[in-house]
Amino acid sequence: MTDNTNDINEPGEERVPKRILGTPPSEGGYLVHGEQIDESREAPGIYVQDPDKARRTEKYIALSFLITFLAGIGFIVSYVVFQVGDLDSTAVSNATLGGTLALALLGLAVGITLWVRGIMPKYEITEKRKVLAPSPEQRSELNQIIIDGAQQSGLGRFKLVRRTLLLAAAPLGLLPIVLLRDLGPMPKTALRHTVWKKGLRLVVEGTGQPIRAADFNSPGGILSVVPHGYEHDMNALAKATLILIKLRPEEIQPPTKVENWTVNGIVAYSKICTHVGCPAALYEQTTHHILCPCHQSTFDATRGAEVVFGPAARPLPQLPIGVDNEGYLIALSDFEVPVGPSFWERGDAEKKVREGEKA
Amino acid sequence: MSQPTVKPELPKAADGPLKFIEERIPTGDFLKRNLRKVFPDHWSFLLGEIALYSFIILLLTGTFLTLWFKPSMEHVVYDGSYEPLKGVMMSAAYESSLHISFEVRGGLLMRQMHHWAALLFVASMMIHMLRVFFTGAYRKPRELNWLIGLGLLTLALFEGLTGYSLPDDLLSGAGLRITQGVIVSLPLVGTYIQFFLFGGEYPGEDIISRFFTIHILLIPGILLGLVTAHLILMWVQKHTQMPGKGRTEKNVVGAPFYPAFMAKGGAFFLFTFGVIALLGAFFQINPIWAFGPYTPADISAGSQPDWYMGFLEGSLRIMVPWEINIASDYTLPLSVLIPALVPLGLIFTGLGVYPFVERWITGDNREHHLCDRPRNAPVRTSIGMAGVTFYGLLWLLGANDEIAANFHISLNATTYFGRVMIFLGPVLAYIITYRICIGLQRRDADVIGHGVETGVIKRLPNGEFIEVHAPASEPMAEHIKGKKEIQRFPDTTADEGGVPAPGMRGLMGKMRVKLNHAYTADDVPLEEHHDGHGEQHGEVLAGEPQKGITRH
Numbered sequence: 001m002t003d004n005t006n007d008i009n010e011p012g013e014e015r016v017p018k019r020i021l022g023t024p025p026s027e028g029g030y031l032v033h034g035e036q037i038d039e040s041r042e043a044p045g046i047y048v049q050d051p052d053k054a055r056r057t058e059k060y061i062a063l064s065f066l067i068t069f070l071a072g073i074g075f076i077v078s079y080v081v082f083q084v085g086d087l088d089s090t091a092v093s094n095a096t097l098g099g100t101l102a103l104a105l106l107g108l109a110v111g112i113t114l115w116v117r118g119i120m121p122k123y124e125i126t127e128k129r130k131v132l133a134p135s136p137e138q139r140s141e142l143n144q145i146i147i148d149g150a151q152q153s154g155l156g157r158f159k160l161v162r163r164t165l166l167l168a169a170a171p172l173g174l175l176p177i178v179l180l181r182d183l184g185p186m187p188k189t190a191l192r193h194t195v196w197k198k199g200l201r202l203v204v205e206g207t208g209q210p211i212r213a214a215d216f217n218s219p220g221g222i223l224s225v226v227p228h229g230y231e232h233d234m235n236a237l238a239k240a241t242l243i244l245i246k247l248r249p250e251e252i253q254p255p256t257k258v259e260n261w262t263v264n265g266i267v268a269y270s271k272i273c274t275h276v277g278c279p280a281a282l283y284e285q286t287t288h289h290i291l292c293p294c295h296q297s298t299f300d301a302t303r304g305a306e307v308v309f310g311p312a313a314r315p316l317p318q319l320p321i322g323v324d325n326e327g328y329l330i331a332l333s334d335f336e337v338p339v340g341p342s343f344w345e346r347g348d349a350e351k352k353v354r355e356g357e358k359a
Numbered sequence: 360m361s362q363p364t365v366k367p368e369l370p371k372a373a374d375g376p377l378k379f380i381e382e383r384i385p386t387g388d389f390l391k392r393n394l395r396k397v398f399p400d401h402w403s404f405l406l407g408e409i410a411l412y413s414f415i416i417l418l419l420t421g422t423f424l425t426l427w428f429k430p431s432m433e434h435v436v437y438d439g440s441y442e443p444l445k446g447v448m449m450s451a452a453y454e455s456s457l458h459i460s461f462e463v464r465g466g467l468l469m470r471q472m473h474h475w476a477a478l479l480f481v482a483s484m485m486i487h488m489l490r491v492f493f494t495g496a497y498r499k500p501r502e503l504n505w506l507i508g509l510g511l512l513t514l515a516l517f518e519g520l521t522g523y524s525l526p527d528d529l530l531s532g533a534g535l536r537i538t539q540g541v542i543v544s545l546p547l548v549g550t551y552i553q554f555f556l557f558g559g560e561y562p563g564e565d566i567i568s569r570f571f572t573i574h575i576l577l578i579p580g581i582l583l584g585l586v587t588a589h590l591i592l593m594w595v596q597k598h599t600q601m602p603g604k605g606r607t608e609k610n611v612v613g614a615p616f617y618p619a620f621m622a623k624g625g626a627f628f629l630f631t632f633g634v635i636a637l638l639g640a641f642f643q644i645n646p647i648w649a650f651g652p653y654t655p656a657d658i659s660a661g662s663q664p665d666w667y668m669g670f671l672e673g674s675l676r677i678m679v680p681w682e683i684n685i686a687s688d689y690t691l692p693l694s695v696l697i698p699a700l701v702p703l704g705l706i707f708t709g710l711g712v713y714p715f716v717e718r719w720i721t722g723d724n725r726e727h728h729l730c731d732r733p734r735n736a737p738v739r740t741s742i743g744m745a746g747v748t749f750y751g752l753l754w755l756l757g758a759n760d761e762i763a764a765n766f767h768i769s770l771n772a773t774t775y776f777g778r779v780m781i782f783l784g785p786v787l788a789y790i791i792t793y794r795i796c797i798g799l800q801r802r803d804a805d806v807i808g809h810g811v812e813t814g815v816i817k818r819l820p821n822g823e824f825i826e827v828h829a830p831a832s833e834p835m836a837e838h839i840k841g842k843k844e845i846q847r848f849p850d851t852t853a854d855e856g857g858v859p860a861p862g863m864r865g866l867m868g869k870m871r872v873k874l875n876h877a878y879t880a881d882d883v884p885l886e887e888h889h890d891g892h893g894e895q896h897g898e899v900l901a902g903e904p905q906k907g908i909t910r911h
Contacts, residue, residue: 045612084464085440087648098468098640102633109629116622123614126605127397129597129728132500184558184565187550191543191560205656226656232434232448235560238536238655271656276540276675276695277561278533279658293660294537295676296760296770309771311675311694313682341540342692343550348684 045125049118057118064111071104191346192338194227194240196319196331201228202242202268210328211244213263220285221246224271227331239339241271241279242319243290244329245301251288255304261320263329268319269305270339273297275312277341290316314342314350398620399600399613403490405627409483412631413476414586420473421575427463429455430525430571432564441648449527449652452567456526456647472639477519479635481667484512488710492743494730496599498723502714504592509710511585514578516667521574523665527567530645532653533662535562537675544695562655602729602841604834611728663758670750673757674698677777702753706746713742720874721845734803735842737796738878741789748788752780793881800883803839806831807885840885847879848872 049057078096083089134142155162201210205224208231216223223244230236249265252258256267269290273280278294288301289308297312299305305316317339320332337349369377380386398404431451437444439454440461459466488508491497497505524535539561543553558565597611606612614620638644650659664672681693717739718724733740755762759773810828817827831839848863848871863872 079464082464084461084467086442086461090461090467093464094467094471095640097465098472098636101468102636102640105629105633105636109626109633112622112626112629116619116626120619120622123397123619124605124612125395125397125615126610126612127395127597129609129611132596132726180555183555184563185554187554190554191550224656234562234655238561241656276537276544277655278536278540278662279656281658282660293658293662293760294533295672296774297680307680310774311678311680311698313680313692313694341543341695342682342690343543343553344546344548344689344691345550346690348687348690351684351687 043125045123047122047124049121054119057114061111061114061118064107064114066107068104068107068111071100071107074100075104187345191239191340191343192349194334194339195230195233195236196227196240196334198331198333199324200331201324202226202244202321202329202331203228203231205231205241212327213266213323213329214327216244216246216266216329217264219246219248219251219265222283224279224281225268238277239270239272242268243271243280243283244268245283245288245290247288247302251302253303255306255315256302257304257318257320260322260332261318263321263323266321266329267301268321268331269299269301269316270319270335271316272340273312274314274316274339275310275341280316393594394615394617396594396616396620397597397611397613398616399598399606399611401601403494404598406483406487406490408624408627409631410480410487411586411590412628413480413483413635414582415628416476416632416635417473417480418579420469420476421579423469424459424466424473425575427455427459427466428452428525428571430568432527432562432567444648444651447652450567452525452527453647453652456528460648468636468639471642471644472635474644475638475642476635477522478644478666479631481512481515481519484508484515485667488512489743489747492710492713493733493740494599494601495727495736495739496730497714498727499718500596500726501592501599502718504589504596505714506711507585507589507592509707511582511589513707514582514585518574518578518582519665519667521570521578523668524570525567525574526645526647527653528645528647529650529653529657529659530647530662532562532655533658534664534668535566535653536655537672541695541699544692544699546689546691546696562653597728599728599730602732602838604837606729606841608726608728660760663761666754669757670702670753671699671757673753673755673759673777674702676759677753677756677774677781679778702749706750709746720871720878722848722875723846729841729843732842734796734799736845737793737800737881740796741792744792745785745789748784749781752777752784756781797881797883800881803842804883804885807836807839811835842885844884845879845882846875847882848875850876 075097078093078100082093082096084093150156202225203210205226208228210228211223211225225242225244226237227240230240245267247265247267252262252265252267256262261267271279271281273292273294275292275295275297278292280290280292280297280299282291282293283289283301284291290299290301290305291297292310292312295311297310298308299312299316300308304318307313307315317335317337319335321329322332324330336353338346368374429451433451434448435451435454437447437449437454437457439445439457441457444457456470459470461467491505491508520534520538524531524538539553539557542556543549543561545552553561556566556569557563558569598613600606600611600613603612614623651657663669675695675698678694678698681697683691683693685691731739733743756773756777759777760770762768763770763773810830811832813827813829815827816824818824830836850872863869
């Protein structure tokens with residue numbers, strides 16, 4: 001939309017069609033009232049368009065505006081005619097409404113652009129810049145005003161006013177912060193626990209079916225698991241969701257905990273990535289790698305979900321599982337360490353667990 | 360009362376209202392001055408306009424969306440017209456987003472236009488900012504407007520982040536989860552900020568309504584204020600212009616606001632609007648119904664954020680797994696903190712302080728209204744390109760899973776590549792850009808000194824063949840000659856017995872001189888050779904020692 005086809009050049013006299021003296025001024029002109037263009041108004045830097053070209057351009061402008069008119073009506077017609085509801089009808093409605101709207105806007109845009117380029121004069125007007133900084137005289141006047149005002153206010157002389165004003169402002173500044181206190185509860189130890197506890201059944205995410213250890217028996221299988229009764233509790237799911245992986249017992253290596261932690265090669269790891277908390281949802285059967293699709297942290301399911309690649313710094317915590325007397329999988333306790341992304345107060349929970357075991 | 364008649368007369372329809380206003384608001388001089396305000400013309404000056412118009416379109420489409428959107432995380436069972444999700448539990452926010460998409464005529468169009476306009480908004484801001492950077496248009500007196508612009512970009516990123524989370528579909532929830540993971544990793548205050556922001560544990564039931572208020576009221580309000588300030592400053596300081604014939608530091612050459620610029624601006628707004636409507640009509644964006652409602656237990660592979668968040672995603676992806684425990688009790692999750700904060704901090708702090716650092720190094724306190732051509736400030740241009748490379752690599756690596764899948768490259772290889780290139784890439788970019796700039800400066804010097812190749816080969820009486828050079832055309836020569844000398848501080852060490860100026864003493868002063876010398880090291884001066892003009896062949900420079908033309 002720039003007037004200059006060659007941006008480094010100034011359209012000097014020889015480039016821009018300048019009106020030749022003696023040729024008739026363009027009909028209609030650019031002033032109101034159908035007035036003729038006043039020759040004397042052709043100031044330096046204003047190059048009036050060739051009248052014949054302007055006449056021709058007018059037709060194209062009119063055509064563009066006409067297209068906008070028709071497209072505008074088309075929009076209203078589309079709105080009435082095309083109903084929405086399912087994917088297909090909504091797609092048709094969207095395309096016709098958007099198409100007519102775009103056509104209307106672009107028609108107007110093209111018309112105005114033609115108008116500017118074809119009818120309005122070309123401009124190379126020079127305007128002077130003013131120096132932005134004030135003159136020394138202006139500055140001394142301003143300085144005087146500031147000094148006078150400060151003296152008249154008496155803030156310098158009356159120390160008590162100044163000091164108590166500062167004192168008064170301090171608690172007022174704190175009020176907004178105090179007011180925000182009830183935005184949420186204190187974290188306390190909430191991030192260290194999940195809803196898992198001894199005896200809570202593992203159910204399949206989505207269907208809510210409890211899992212019989214004997215039924216989940218194909219090695220390489222994986223299930224996304226949530227705690228029974230919390231299937232729609234977002235806060236619980238954000239920490240307690242598990243992946244359940246069936247391995248051949250001989251594949252399982254330390255530091256995976258086996259005794260009282262697994263059931264016939266079924267291991268349960270937290271599904272919440274220890275990096276920033278995305279669900280580590282991808283599992284590669286051949287390598288037994290668990291992959292988080294967000295930032296590609298990769299964990300080895302056979303070795304206690306230790307990190308083998310990516311930005312995560314800690315293994316996915318393992319949940320001790322067992323079976324209840326009906327043969328369904330249950331948790332044997334909560335996680336030993338906090339799940340999900342690290343936080344300041346987390347500390348080296350894994351080390352503390354190891355020390356606790358030794359003691 | 361008889362008043363002296365005003366000539367020329369305006370038609371009644373215009374005269375009446377104008378008179379009404381003028382007699383109540385003293386605008387006379389203001390209008391006279393500003394209606395003919397001159398705006399210079401260059402394609403790159405339109406980039407900021409695209410950002411402004413996208414913002415207006417965002418306000419229009421966004422307002423439409425608020426008429427139906429329900430910023431609530433209350434659980435509802437879907438019973439709308441989109442069959443595949445019937446009976447599914449979801450939040451009211453997601454349900455109302457589906458309602459806008461499928462049951463409000465034009466709703467999907469407005470949603471898609473809103474999203475496209477947001478992408479264009481941030482994109483045009485960034486490119487506008489690059490234009491301002493590479494042409495040195497941020498220099499005095501425009502440093503404040505540069506900072507306002509930086510504030511606008513920062514807010515726009517937060518605006519995008521909060522808006523992206525509102526529909527509460529599975530993809531938007533993944534973004535929110537990452538945000539939470541980053542917040543909670545902050546030392547000392549992380550868990551508290553997370554609990555206060557989310558109203559408790561993640562995801563809680565407050566975040567959508569809080570983000571909604573931030574997205575539709577708080578940030579747009581500040582944006583609107585800053586945009587206004589940005590425009591007022593631009594208006595008062597007048598626009599910069601490219602160097603060229605008749606253009607100086609003391610004038611501005613171009614078209615007047617009324618009628619030309621006004622009409623062009625209007626048309627450009629309509630173009631922007633039209634293109635966004637076209638995108639909204641024919642290019643699907645964020646089909647939330649396909650993702651399903653958010654649950655923290657699920658994710659889809661190939662999750663990608665909006666493009667402007669991609670660089671943070673890439674930065675998180677290439678990080679090495681560092682985590683420090685302090686006395687077993689406290690954790691510094693560096694594998695989150697460093698990638699989330701360091702690139703962002705480097706880029707934004709760098710952009711914020713650059714005008715002031717450059718002014719300190721060059722000691723240049725003049726007002727600048729003529730833009731620099733990037734080649735004429737090689738250090739700045741090279742720093743800029745190093746920054747662009749840094750950002751670009753992070754952005755590219757934010758999609759490394761897509762790259763690995765589509766080009767059959769090992770995913771791990773892309774990560775290792777990123778870990779090396781993030782350090783090497785910017786250095787290479789700096790060196791290459793610097794050499795290109797100097798090369799272009801030499802060519803400019805050649806054009807001014809020896810003219811332009813004509814393709815005419817001439818044989819001299821002594822048998823030598825030369826190519827005839829013609830003097831550069833006036834517009835070209837004027838454009839090249841717009842180059843300004845950068846002040847080089849006197850060499851204090853060589854000045855025997857000389858006392859350095861006050862600003863160049865001490866450790867900081869010495870560093871300043873060193874930086875100044877580095878900044879001005881390779882300037883190629885423009886010299887006109889009047890002897891045998893047009894007959895000289897272009898090989899003259901090659902014979903001279905390099906130092907002779909690069910140092911002065």
